[in-house]
Amino acid sequence: MTFENLNISAPILKALGQQNYTTPTPIQEQGIPVILSGKDLIGCAQTGTGKTAAFAIPILQQLAGRPAKKPKAIRSLILTPTRELAIQISDNFTAYGQYLSLKHTAIYGGVSQFHQVKALRNGIDILIATPGRLMDLLQQQYIDLSTLEIFVLDEADRMLDMGFVHDVKKIITKLPVQRQTLLFSATMPAAIQQLADSLLKKPEHVSVAPVSSAAETVSQSVYFVDKKDKEKLLSRILNNTGIARSLIFTRTKHGADQLVKLLAKEGIFAAAIHGNKSQNARQKALQGFKVNQLRVLVATDIAARGIDIDELPHVINYDLPEVAETYVHRIGRTGRGGNTGTAVSFCGTTEKADLRSIEKLIGFKLPVATL
Incomplete structure (x- = not known):
């Protein structure tokens, strides 16, 4: 199995080749076709399994392949619990989307919002955000999520551990009902399953490793x-x-x-x-x-x-x-x-x-x- 077998577009394949990525990991092999089909997805995968690429690649391909509903519209939101993860995900979108015309930015707390607001005003397709800063900028009306096409809740169990579930539920009320939703979590406790049930519509399930296992290496x-x-x-x-x-x-x-x-x-x-x-x-x-x-x-x-x-x-x-x-x-x-x-x-x-x-x-x- 190669990325070519997953019907990945030529610009993204070129970018993946420059990263020396040729063979998809199990979460990528199973998850990418589901996401490209437009279905909701629950992905249960431990850290280090290539989860970010599993959603970043098909999001880039879908958005690049269809017109935006309106200029400067935010078309995809990736919600993640920490600044480090937001930056890491942003770096991945930069790498995989370097030959596409899509724009993205990451917003998170602990730094001035000035440059983040400037990027939002200039227009972006993909927003990577931590809950606190996203709530701040939503309240200041710098962000409009009404045209969102794809929503990703990343590290859902970590969101729960860090006490972000209340913020997540508030953010969800700002999203359009018609959207594709992807939820990724290393573990699936009852509270996360309940959240998934309220968020997703007839989701496909992909689980690539027992949540209790560490890498055999x-x-x-x-x-x-x-x-x-x-x-x-x-x-x-x-x-x-x-x-x-x-x-x-x-x-x-x-x-x-x-x-x-x-x-x-x-x-x-x-x-x-x-x-x-x-x-x-x-x-x-x-x-x-x-x-x-x-x-x-x-x-x-x-x-x-x-x-x-x-x-x-x-x-x-x-x-x-x-x-x-x-x-x-x-x-x-x-x-x-x-x-x-x-x-x-x-x-x-x-x-x-x-x-x-x-x-x-x-x-x-x-x-x-x-x-």
């Missing part, structure tokens, strides 16, 4: 270590393994900042990204990590699904997450695109119940590691 293990000894263990791992880049997850923003200071004393260049950091600081840190200026990126779970880095070899759970599903999303940052990856977790005495929940979810006991 990720090697997983756990260290049992007292909380006071975690710093020492982390230093030994980073200094002894020779791994070029590591993404480290902590539970708290304060913990992330403290860890960066500790690593600096060890001569290891690191930066933290979390909700208290400005958008510019977060993007600078992420870019520095991508180009190997930083060896370590320390993140809270706000970034667990918003970091898309090719060939990231190493994820460390410095603190175990309290929600077992979050573990799968965290370690899904590595082992992407067919590459292998390593995920190690630190488990303190007070975290053993969290570890049991994780092992129950993934269906096996993590191998115990020692130095």
Whole structure:
């Protein structure tokens, strides 16, 4: 199976070729034909499965192939929970649509709205937005969604976790009844299923992996270590393994900042990204990590699904997450695109119940590691 077999248009195939994309992933292979047919879709796919391309490619093809209802009309809305994801999705639309005349922009909080409003006034076809900033600009009447043709609710379960469902329901009231709706979620709890039932009309269902599974290309293990000894263990791992880049997850923003200071004393260049950091600081840190200026990126779970880095070899759970599903999303940052990856977790005495929940979810006991 190739993208040619999916009846993708020549301009998009050319753009995909420049990204070295020739073979669609399962979510793309199953989802693209459904979306191109105009049907609603529920896609259940874990992080790292190529989900963004699964909706971006057919949206670009559909909009390019038919006229807009009116000039400067917003024709597609992609609603996503975090700034990082909005930027990542926007970058993908840029890559896949580079040979089309469609315009898109991303709007999100944490930065001035000036340039976002300017782009909206100039006219765009595709809007990528986080709920808060979208609500702000809707209330200021900078955005009209009455001509919308395709609505995408991305990372629906993450929306629920972050408390955005109320905003999402308000936004839905601004959309035309006649539209194509696509909902993507890594997990399908009852609340998301209820939301889907209210949003979609006779949707097709595509599920490409059990929600409890991590990529088979990720090697997983756990260290049992007292909380006071975690710093020492982390230093030994980073200094002894020779791994070029590591993404480290902590539970708290304060913990992330403290860890960066500790690593600096060890001569290891690191930066933290979390909700208290400005958008510019977060993007600078992420870019520095991508180009190997930083060896370590320390993140809270706000970034667990918003970091898309090719060939990231190493994820460390410095603190175990309290929600077992979050573990799968965290370690899904590595082992992407067919590459292998390593995920190690630190488990303190007070975290053993969290570890049991994780092992129950993934269906096996993590191998115990020692130095």
